[in-house]
Amino acid sequence: MLLKRARLIPRGITLPGKQRLGQSLPPFNTPFRINNCRYGLALKRQTIFNRQGVVEMKMDTRHSALYYLIVFLLLALPATASWASVTILGSRIIYPSTASSVDVQLKNNDAIPYIVQTWFDDGDMNTSPENSSAMPFIATPPVFRIQPKAGQVVRVIYNNTKKLPQDRESVFWFNVLQVPPTNIGSDGGQNKMLVMLRSRIKLFYRPDGLGKPDNLAKKLQIKTVNKGSGKSGIVIVNPQPWFASLSNLNVKVNGASYNLDADMIAPFSSQTWWLPGKRSLKSFSGTVTVTLVNDLGARISESYDVPHH
Numbered sequence: 001m002l003l004k005r006a007r008l009i010p011r012g013i014t015l016p017g018k019q020r021l022g023q024s025l026p027p028f029n030t031p032f033r034i035n036n037c038r039y040g041l042a043l044k045r046q047t048i049f050n051r052q053g054v055v056e057m058k059m060d061t062r063h064s065a066l067y068y069l070i071v072f073l074l075l076a077l078p079a080t081a082s083w084a085s086v087t088i089l090g091s092r093i094i095y096p097s098t099a100s101s102v103d104v105q106l107k108n109n110d111a112i113p114y115i116v117q118t119w120f121d122d123g124d125m126n127t128s129p130e131n132s133s134a135m136p137f138i139a140t141p142p143v144f145r146i147q148p149k150a151g152q153v154v155r156v157i158y159n160n161t162k163k164l165p166q167d168r169e170s171v172f173w174f175n176v177l178q179v180p181p182t183n184i185g186s187d188g189g190q191n192k193m194l195v196m197l198r199s200r201i202k203l204f205y206r207p208d209g210l211g212k213p214d215n216l217a218k219k220l221q222i223k224t225v226n227k228g229s230g231k232s233g234i235v236i237v238n239p240q241p242w243f244a245s246l247s248n249l250n251v252k253v254n255g256a257s258y259n260l261d262a263d264m265i266a267p268f269s270s271q272t273w274w275l276p277g278k279r280s281l282k283s284f285s286g287t288v289t290v291t292l293v294n295d296l297g298a299r300i301s302e303s304y305d306v307p308h309h
Contacts, residue, residue, distance in 0.1 A: 084197040085110035086146060086178040091297035092245075093156060093174055093203040095137075097166070104139075104154045106176065108146040115179040117143050118154055120172050120203070129175075136162040137172055137203065156203070168241040168267035170205040204243060213242035217292050217302035220244060220265075224307060225272060233274040234288055234306070238265040245293045249273065253286030253306065262291070 089105040108114060118139040121127035129142070139154050146152045156174070164170045177198045221237035234251055238244045246262035253275070260273045286306040291299050 084176075084178060084199050085112075085180075086114055086116055086176060086197075086199075088174075088176055088199055088201055090201070091293065092201055092295070094295055095156065095158065095203055095205045097158075097164075097205065097207045100157070102156045104156055104174065106146065106152045106154060108148060108150055108152075111148050112180060113148055114146050114181075115143065116146050116152070117177045117179070119175050121175060121200075122172055125173075125200070134161070135172060136160065136164065137174075139174070158205070164205055164207075166207040166209075169207070169210070169243050171243055171264070171266075172203045172205070173200045174203050175200050202245070206242075210241050212295065213240065216240060216242055216244055216294075217290060217300050220290060220302070220304075222288050222304045222307065227274075231274055231277075233272050234260075235270055235272045236265060236288075236290065237270040238267060241267045243267060246290060247293050247299055248289075248291035248301075250289040251275065251286065251306075252289075 086106055086108050089107060093102060093104060095102050106116065117129060119127075119129040119132040119142065120135040120137045120139065121132060122135065136159055138157050138159050140157065141154070144152060175198060177196060179196050219240055221239065223235040223237065224232060225235050226232045236244075236249075244265040246264065249260045249262045251258045251260060251273075258275055260275075263271060265271050287303050288306055289301055289303045291301045294300055
């Protein structure tokens with residue numbers, strides 16, 4: 001019940017039964033209307049995860065073959081945020097500890113309206129809106145209708161329900177779920193499929209006094225590590241109070257090149273990447289190229305010589 005957490009029903013919604021303005025929205029298997037657009041009808045649900053977002057698919061079970069074909073195609077596609085109709089302007093949210101709130105801009109690039117729901121999680125993609133009340137951030141409005149080709153400002157507020165560290169950044173995830181109307185372009189008597197797209201971007205809570213991570217890439221430290229089984233790896237140490245968001249990691253050793261899965265390195269911590277196969281790094285020449293994403297979403301690369309033992 002992805003809309004269960006909503007505190008208020010937006011004006012103009014007609015709900016089944018005796019529900020009125022100010023009550024919670026109904027579950028998705030109960031249709032509701034906004035200005036003659038029907039939302040929320042679903043007979044079958046499948047959730048598909050990828051690295052940057054989530055595709056929530058809902059459809060009639062009689063479309064089994066088509067359903068699994070679309071599941072396969074969606075899994076093969078890149079991050080959902082790049083082809084969602086309702087997009088978030090910006091790749092991350094920076095929340096200074098001195099700010100009372102931060103505004104996030106959303107844009108509906110489609111020719112139809114959507115219902116949008118927003119919430120936060122701490123990295124668990126399975127966190128639903130009704131289970132996100134423990135998060136120290138809230139978004140208002142949490143549920144709204146966004147018109148075709150229109151924008152919407154969502155205000156993010158730190159509610160101070162959880163004390164966050166003041167000597168380093170903290171990270172949370174901002175979720176945006178778009179729900180299309182089910183009667184747009186409908187053909188009477190035909191089975192329908194409802195595809196909902198969920199986008200996620202990071203929110204970095206930055207305590208006052210940390211400054212900006214202008215030279216973050218230059219201050220990372222590279223080490224090598226070897227296992228007794230003959231495997232070797234690269235250790236990247238982040239001795240700084242900011243998160244290092246890696247978008248690409250390439251290791252070139254002895255004429256071979258390896259593109260490793262990029263990840264985020266927390267403040268004052270390190271991560272290890274193991275090279276495929278049995279390759280010793282005890283005597284060789286090579287470089288490690290790290291590409292990071294800065295506050296503006298730009299990618300900055302830095303190359304390091306791999307240290308010798």
